[in-house]
Amino acid sequence: MKLRIHQFIPFTRVEGPGARVCIQVQGCPIHCPGCAVPFTWSTKGGYEITVSELAERIMAGPKVEGITFLGGEPFEQAAGLAELGGILKEAGLSVMTFSGYLLEDILAANRQDWNELLRVTDLLVDGPFRKDLRDLSRPWVGSSNQRYHFLTERYVDLKDRLGNIPNRLEVTLKPDGRVFTNGMATIEDLEGLLNELIK
Numbered sequence: 257m258k259l260r261i262h263q264f265i266p267f268t269r270v271e272g273p274g275a276r277v278c279i280q281v282q283g284c285p286i287h288c289p290g291c292a293v294p295f296t297w298s299t300k301g302g303y304e305i306t307v308s309e310l311a312e313r314i315m316a317g318p319k320v321e322g323i324t325f326l327g328g329e330p331f332e333q334a335a336g337l338a339e340l341g342g343i344l345k346e347a348g349l350s351v352m353t354f355s356g357y358l359l360e361d362i363l364a365a366n367r368q369d370w371n372e373l374l375r376v377t378d379l380l381v382d383g384p385f386r387k388d389l390r391d392l393s394r395p396w397v398g399s400s401n402q403r404y405h406f407l408t409e410r411y412v413d414l415k416d417r418l419g420n421i422p423n424r425l426e427v428t429l430k431p432d433g434r435v436f437t438n439g440m441a442t443i444e445d446l447e448g449l450l451n452e453l454i455k
């Protein structure tokens with residue numbers, strides 16, 4: 257099975273608990289006003305890669321405790337992500353999934369592919385980004401309507417500690433001079449950081 261992804265991040269510490277590999281999928285029909293990643297909306301962007309190739313790259317890559325699926329909209333490619341998540345869970349990794357859809361709506365749809373992605377997900381963050389509710393005080397999320405659902409026991413211990421986990425930005429400087437960022441930061445913080453980097 258193939259996935260259309262925007263970005264494969266082999267190692268990050270800002271997209272969920274601990275060290276993780278992250279897959280940013282390509283394609284999102286939700287179109288939240290103020291979305292920070294509108295370049296992931298089109299289903300024609302990004303590139304295709306098979307689930308088995310991704311699984312091999314992850315197994316051969318840096319040691320991580322889990323994988324994070326974000327977007328784009330992961331539930332638009334639920335079957336492939338569920339397959340990949342299942343392979344990685346067999347290997348002992350955890351799965352965190354972001355969605356712009358609400359858990360209630362995902363459950364009510366009762367789609368097999370959506371149910372399978374839920375089944376392999378340990379921690380679900382749901383809800384669309386709302387710029388009128390913008391709030392970076394909680395880890396990994398950008399607005400106060402977004403909710404954490406602990407679907408398995410894997411991260412239940414974090415429930416009462418979320419307030420102690422900061423939202424962080426990760427900056428990667430490539431050998432060719434290109435700068436990549438992921439995670440959450442205000443535009444002001446990001447501008448300040450980039451100004452420091454180019455001094």
Ligand code: SF4
Nearest residue numbers: 284287288291328356
């Ligand atoms: S669901 Fe996520 S990727 Fe899609 S428009 Fe909203 S913030 Fe952007």
